[in-house]
Amino acid sequence: MRRLKLVPEKTNIDFFKIALVTFGGSVVLTLASIILFVAIGLNYGIDFKGGTTIRVDSQTPIDTGKYRTALQPLKLGDVMITQVFDPTSSSEKHVAMVRVQAQSGQESITPATTQAIEAAIKKVDASATFPSIESVGPKVSGELIKTAVIAVLAAVAAIVFYIWLRFEWQFALGAVAATVHDVALTIGIFVVFQLKFDLSIVAAILTIVGYSINDTVVVFDRARENLIKYKKMPLRDVLNLSANETLSRTVMTSGTTLIALIALLVLGGDVIRNFVFAMTWGVIVGTYSSIYVAKNIVLQLGVKRDWSKPSDKNAGTNFSKGKA
Template structure:
């Protein structure tokens, strides 16, 4: 064994467990009471692409729409400086023309480039399909980890992923941020990111269980986490730098996408260190759980090579 200074992560296992429970209770409570502020992708509405003769003032456009009776209108810049997108809940056939007239009444010359309507039934189907897709992804993860490692490990991995998803959803519920398809895509990306981190930790735990015989289970987990800590911090750090750039300069259209990923990467890094590992301790994992099965050949027993 190297002279690696082992950090005692499991010393704070109870504190981490209490923190996770509090975050989950708050998140679930907010989701139950406030729910999610679903965007037009899920509730249905009209998306209108407008082109201005000169670059408009986005805040002034929002103020004009609010004054005209559209308080829930979402105005975002996209493409060229003269292009904006207005998203409004409602299915009126002449909604695009009404919005164009409101904005043309000001100091700008506005033309409609494109208008599209998402019906509430389509939005409901998108919401249901997205939820089913997330559940399917978690089920596949459980099967994969169970086959690659062991059933106790699959419970820990899925528990960490559910923990991450619920907290991200809870933050969006608490802050009242719009939840649309881009945020759903971000949550699926968080599942992949968190799973990758957890698999790296679990792979090192399995390896150390097989080669280290003079350590207790918490000591093996601490040793494994210390070995992977540098890789975890480097991966998380570089990812956060990119996400911060998207968050601050990426534009309003991907602002919530970057927000969900920032929260997810932070929570995912925490859960791969604590939630997934603490679950292993709670389920009383032992080195024997990962020992290769014994096979008999002509009356003699041999260990099957991994």
């Protein structure tokens, strides 16, 4: 029985051959993403801008597509419609949440706008009722932004601490650089295309961070084994060998993940499209950074060869130049 092979079992690719283009390009794109974020800013969704949530109860199954089409002529801006399960409701009642962004800097939509929304939904669902209306002001939204930033930074800090304990500080810095690269480029593409940025995208970024680190750790783990095994091989060659030995695993893992994500991107609908797009982009840049960013940092810093020794005064100088 023949196995599917996306790449040959043995490859000999020099990943540092065009480092000026790959690593240099990553540095430029990361800086550009940060500048664009500061200069233009993200297109924040309701979670971060504030808005109003209208609960809709209906005796018929909720059709979010019809609701969205009915509300389009009102030009309300960012509108999110989700069907929810309410255990306190009877089995014959269906519940949906219609979330509308704050209008013209106000904390909530006006009564006239609320009536227009209810009338539009009534046209496509005569049994719809509106038992509650809740508003989220800019202050709460601002707190959500701070919490989201803290969540991302805490995740990165925990990962860096883990890498530092398991490997060496040079590997930790390489992992940090790769993670910053992935997060910055993800935010950058959302700035460029002005895609809605809400809490679901924060969840996607946290997932991207974990995925990228997992890929980086696989390469680093093999590099540590090879550094002990090939004590006289130059560090550049050891890192290239490690990346080549794990290339098949990297391609298979990323490839199968992308197949599922692309299917969701095409068939999943508008509700999850931005989330899936962020995940798809993150898998691509995360795989790229584990090969072309993290290893370059380790190469520049240098590492010790034998982990059985407690320290190595030459780490960071000798072996970065290929001396034994």
